[in-house]
Amino acid sequence: MKMESKNPILDSQVEELKKEREYSVSRWENETAEEIQSFDDKHTQNDWIAYIAKYSSRNKGEQEAWRKDMIKVANIALAAVSAFDRKGGVETVL
Numbered sequence: 001m002k003m004e005s006k007n008p009i010l011d012s013q014v015e016e017l018k019k020e021r022e023y024s025v026s027r028w029e030n031e032t033a034e035e036i037q038s039f040d041d042k043h044t045q046n047d048w049i050a051y052i053a054k055y056s057s058r059n060k061g062e063q064e065a066w067r068k069d070m071i072k073v074a075n076i077a078l079a080a081v082s083a084f085d086r087k088g089g090v091e092t093v094l
Helices: 008-026 032-043 045-056 062-086
Strands: none
Touching: 008 062, 032 062, 045 062
């Protein structure tokens, strides 16, 4: 039996994030999950910060576009955390 959510707005936002994550992974349609992870794992913390800064500073004043970019920022942050966890918290130095 599924319990009713106490926060339907959060549930909706998490669903949006899942869709954005699926979309970003689908762009790598010819790559395996391991190849995608290997690509992400090569990014440094500074790389992730730069990607987040890029999307978080676009579309100021354009509310709907800015909101979409914030979903992208959440997706990038999730990818960064995933890479961090796979690497055991060890920074990649290039």
